[in-house]
Each structure stands twice: as C-alpha cells, then as structure tokens.
Amino acid sequence: MVSTLLVSLFLLLALIAVPIFGSSFLAWQLGLFLLYGVAAQGVGLAWGAGGFLPLGNALFFGGGAYLSAFALKATEGDLWINLGAMLGIAFLLGGLAFIVGMVLFRGKAGSGPSFSLVALALVLIFSQLANSATGLTGGFNGFSGYQPLGNLDAFGNFYFVIVVLVVVVTLALLLVHRLPIGLLLRAMVANEDRLALLGFAPHRLKAGVFAGSAFITGLAGGLYASHQGIVTPQAIGFLLSAEFVIWAAVGGRMHPLGPLLGAVAIGWLSSELRDSVSWWELAVACIFLVVVLLFKKGSFQIVETAINLARRAGLVPRTARHAVILTPPNSKAAEPISTIRFRDIHLQAGAVRILNGVTIELVDRGVLAVIGPNGAGKSTLLNALTGTLPVTGGDVFSGEIQLTNRRPHEVLSYGIGRKMQIPSIFPGLSVAENLRVASFAGRFKPWDFFMPQAMRWQSPMVRRVLAGAGVAFDTGTNDDAQILSQGTKQVLEFLIATAAEPRVLLLDEPAAGMSPTESQEMVRLVRAYIELTGASIVLVEHDMKVVEALSERVAVLHFGEVLAEGKFDEVRANPKVQDVYAGGHK
C-alpha cells in the first residue's frame, strides 16, 4: 500500500511541476496527452485486467465529451454543478456499458473477438450519428460555444483539474490491483469455468470491468470537452478507438501506468516529429512494431524488469505481505441441506444420448461412488448438477429446492462444490493465490471485493491440510500453479474445491495420475474432509482400491442408466456388473 501511495504522490508532484517550470502551452499540450492517457487507462483496465479487448472505447470518450459539452452549455460556469454533471454523465456511460456487457458476456459468444467486433460496430454507428445529426452535434464542424468547466482557463488552471483526474484514476487502478477484486479478475482471466464453480459469475465481473472502463474513459472525455472548447466527430470515431488500443499496447496494458506512459510518449513524439520529419507516422509505426514484438506486456515491462533486478540486488527492500492469516467468515456453502435426489435424468448432446433416465439419491454423510465403463455418463451426471450441461429431462431436488439446470456460478450457494476430471486450477497464479481465491468462495459479501483484509483469509480446511504432513507443495506455495505435476494439481484442485466447505462435494477421478501410494493420500484427504464437515460426496473413480476404501454405497452406470446399486461387495458380486465392468486397481 505504501508503494502505491508513493508512486501516486510522485506522479502528482511531477505533473504539478510542469506548468511551474515549463510554459503554459507545454502544460496545455501535456494535458491533452494525459486525457488521452486516462482514456487509454480505461482500455488497459478492460484489456489487461478483464481480458477482453474493447475496440470501441471512443464511444465513451466521445459520448462523455458531447454530453459534457451539452451540460456545460446548459449549466454555464458553476464549477461544482459542472463537475456533478460530468460525474453523472460518466456514471450513465458506465451503467450503459454494464448493460451492454451483461448482454454480451452472458452468452458464450461474447467473450472472444465477437465482443470487440460488437464494440467496433457500436462506435461506427455513433460516429455516423455524430456526423449526421447536425442539429444536435454540429455535425462535421463540431459542437462549440460553451464555457469550459467552472470557467477555468484551458491554458491555465484547468490543467490542475486534469492532474487530479490522472492521479485519482491511477491511484484507484493501482489499488484495484492490490484488492481482492484484482486477484479475482486475474483468476477470471486464467480460468473462467473454475471461478464460476467457486460461485463468482464471470459475466458479471466482466460487465463490471467494462463499466469501470467506460466510466474512466467517459470522465476523460468530459474534461476533453473543456480542454478543447469544441467536440468534433473525431472524438467518437473508430480511429481514436484504435489509438487508445495502440497506446495501451505500447505502454503496457497490464499496469495502470502503462497506457498513460504510452499515450504521453507517443503523443509527444508525434507532435515533435510532425513538424520536422515528413514520414513521421512511419517512425511511430516502427516504434509500435518494435515494442509489441519485443515486449509482450508493453514498454512498461522494462520498468518492471528493472524493479525486479533492483529487488534481486537488494536495492529495493522486499515487503512481507499478508503475514497474518485471518479466519474468514463462515461459508454459505457449509450450511446443511437436504439429501440431493436425481429423478429420471435424461441428457442428450446433439445426437448422442448420454443419460437415459438416471434416478439416484446421494448418501447423507459419506461417499456415493459412481463407477462404470468409459463413456457410461459418469462425469455427465456430475455436469447435470453443476449446470455445465443442461439436462433435457427429469429433475434434481434437494428437499423442496429445485436444482435442475442452475448455472455453474449458482451451484456453490446451494452447497455444491466440484473437482473436475482434468484438474482445473488457475494457471499463471501462484499456489498461494489459487488458495486465496478459493478462500473467498462462499464467504464473500459484495463489499469484500474492496476489503484488503480479505486477502489474508485462509479457509480452515486449507489451513488444516497445509499444516498436515504429506502434502505435495514441497517447494512452497509461491510457484506458478501451472508448472505443478498432474498429481499435485489434483491435490491443489481438491483444496480449491473444498475451501468453501461445501456440504455436497463432487469428485471426478481425484486419484487419476497418482501412484498407488499417492492415491491413498487422496483417500485420507477425503476421509478427513468428511470428518470435518459431514459432507455428502459423489466420487467417480476407476481405481477399485479407492472406491472400496471410501464408498458407503456404489452405483454402476452403463449406457447412461443405473445398472446396479448397493454396497461395494454386493455390486462387485453382481453378474450383470461383472459382464460390463470388472474394475481394477493401479
């Protein structure tokens, strides 16, 4: 936190010094680049932290500029009324972005390039409107004839308003990186499906990020109207949208200061070269190419590398963070629920009928093992409960609560947690960060997104396991989870899935990729979990030693139907079962 404040303070002092030691024209020029920089920070927020590329953010810049110009004309002169109007406009734009984001991100198609293309289409529509609606916007000639914000001189004190915006936005973005919301966003970019199973709706998070991006860009646009004294369709066009993206890319989209640096540096260079070099655009394009090819994270990567080197050399002190672990509030997922019953579940995907009328009841406390040949529908049965695949017939109940076709992010609040067949973790985050995100699950209240102390939460379940012997994170929890071996990833995902202490835990082949000895470790983990929580567990597994050790009851699935059900020995002795599935062990 201290370093965040120091960086912001330094930025503030450096920017305040400009008009004192330089000319007022210099400050005016820098002010424009800074406004562009803030808009690019908005793009950086969406692209870097949200993982989606907003190709149409001039919509919010130009929208903010036009609306602010209208407001300035209507509410001439009074600084506070002007500021209030501008803030209102930015909130309006943020709200609109949230709605657009919810619509686009809710459907699967919205996450990738199609989002960027829709944003592009929107900016084209609005730039056409700005050009054509001459009565409202002044069309090609632009909209002018309004007083600047609080009647401040664009070549004088108005510069300091811009400085305040830059510092406040930068400080806010730096804080977001440090708060739970920042970690959740990184987890979302790393693995949306996993985050959804922890009870966080990725589409809502992304729509929120898009709203933040629009809010910031809209504020910059609002001040731009006062800075320029005229708003033309150029402020809402595609070209400016693309430039925001270029500045964010060149400067570095992963750090809040990157886009600011990119916009100011390129703006500066362009204005210097424009007068002296005839093909100056070519020079700028070359710089763009070199930076993007050499530094994937933008030129801010150079700064970060330097800081890391200095840290390694001991020049910058390391701060030990999150030293004190806090016990988090109780998890919603841990509340008792009635036994879950599947009734006549059918599930068809395309022409393939995967489940053909499965009726089954979970064990109240302990393990129901689901075994059967490959392709019998075992994982699909779990998918029916976590909303990963919609069932086409039948229903799932917990007491009176209907659980059929819930969406993946809803099921944890009903006490259902899941471990996937192929271990699903957050790659690119350290093991500790993986566990931290998991410790948020089921325990988060809306305000906790912004509460620094939530970063120190550790689920009692996680603490117990980490304190126990024999857990495979021998080299510590600071490694990137991506480089763990398959078997260690299984243990990590087990911890991620159980951190919220769900009363119903679905385990899909938790011992796959483990040696017989390690499989027994997994058996111990599962037993300890049942003892701690009294959970009801569904276990899909091929290793009969694991099934025998854990199961209260066994169900055999074959061609999407329950072939047999009963105690382990009964099922193994059943001739119908022996015909289709002998079972084995490692």
Added chain:
Amino acid sequence: MMLRAENITGGYGEALVHRDISLSVDVGEILVVAGKNGCGKTTLARLLAGQNPVVSGRILRGDTDLTHQQNWQRKAQGIVYMAQTQFVFDSLSVRDNLSLAEGNEAELSGYFQLFPRLQERQDQAAGTMSGGERKILGFVATMLQSGDVYILDEPSEGVQAENIQKMQSVIQAKVDQGKAVILMEQNLSMIEALAHRVLMLGSTGLEFELKGQGITRAALLEGLRV
C-alpha cells in the same frame, strides 16, 4: 539402439527439472519410467519428444543427432509422442482425429474391434466424449502413426481396467513388430504386465533400475515410497 539420451539437462525455461539424465531404449523393448508425483516423468517425456528444449546433453536416434530438432522434425525421424493432456483435437470429429494419424486401414479396423465405441462415435466431436474415451482415442491415434519409438505419457489415466488391458495388448503388438516404447506410468498393474525395464525417477534423478524378474509390485512400491 533405437533412442538414446546422453546426460540431458532441461526443464521449463530457467527452471531445470532434470540434470544429466541418460537412458536408452532398444528395438522391441518397453522401457517404463516410473516415479512419484512431481519427479518429472512428464518433463522427461517432453524433453525426449522435443516439446521442451534440452539445455545440454544429446539425444540420438541411431546415428542421427536429434538434440536440436523441433518436435515435428523428431516425428519425421520416427519419434511418436502422446502427451498426458491435450492429446486429441477437441473440435475435430473422431474420424478426423484418426485420419490425421495416417494409419493403414487394416490396423484401424483392428483397433475398432478392440474399442467399438470409437467406431460408433466417428462423427462425434472428440471434445464431447468422456475423459476416458478421449484418452482411448488419443492412444489409438498415436499408435496408428508410423514411427519406431512411441513415447506414451500415462495413457491409462482415467481409463477403465478392461480398456487398459486392451491398450497393453496394442503396446505388446507394437514391440513384437520391432518397435520401441517408452512408457511413463503410475499404474503398477500395467507396469508389471508390460515392462522389460523400469527406470525409477526420484528427486535426485534416476534412482535405480529394475529388470525382468526384478519388476515386482513390492520393488516398485519401494521406489514410490513418499
């Protein structure tokens, strides 16, 4: 000697997993690499297949030096590799996955008899099959490819016992034809049934080697002790 690695060192970028590891596999031999979780079986397979670059040491296929060859160049030299994860093209149909392997018809119909589900599901996208079925598809698509050395990274994971035995028969048939197999495995039953030689990987590299009659469950468990 079909494939030989001499003192290879490598891992992921700066994070070295293996230092100075040597191994070789002969014509008609099944070499199993075993070891507890996280000891680097997958990394070793990736180094041999050219998925990760080796930092030092040499990898030889007969007289040909493969050390600096890319994965696709090693495939042309007869090194066939099945990864532990991501071994099929999820968005392609079962049929297309098998076509890409460019195997011969007779061999394919033999595999269809062993694993009838693959034949039934030819039009289905591989990614929509169950985990175990995908593993079988990946295995068949690997074994269909022409080559001399087959590097298989845990083909048994998530596969039911009956199908593991069928996989064993396929692997056995390959080495009977004079091919070589390097198998990374955790499944002791499969190792006992197949292995001619077992290299036990530990935290300090190759710890010991088991041969022929010495390959017993007890001896393997000794090496896997945590």
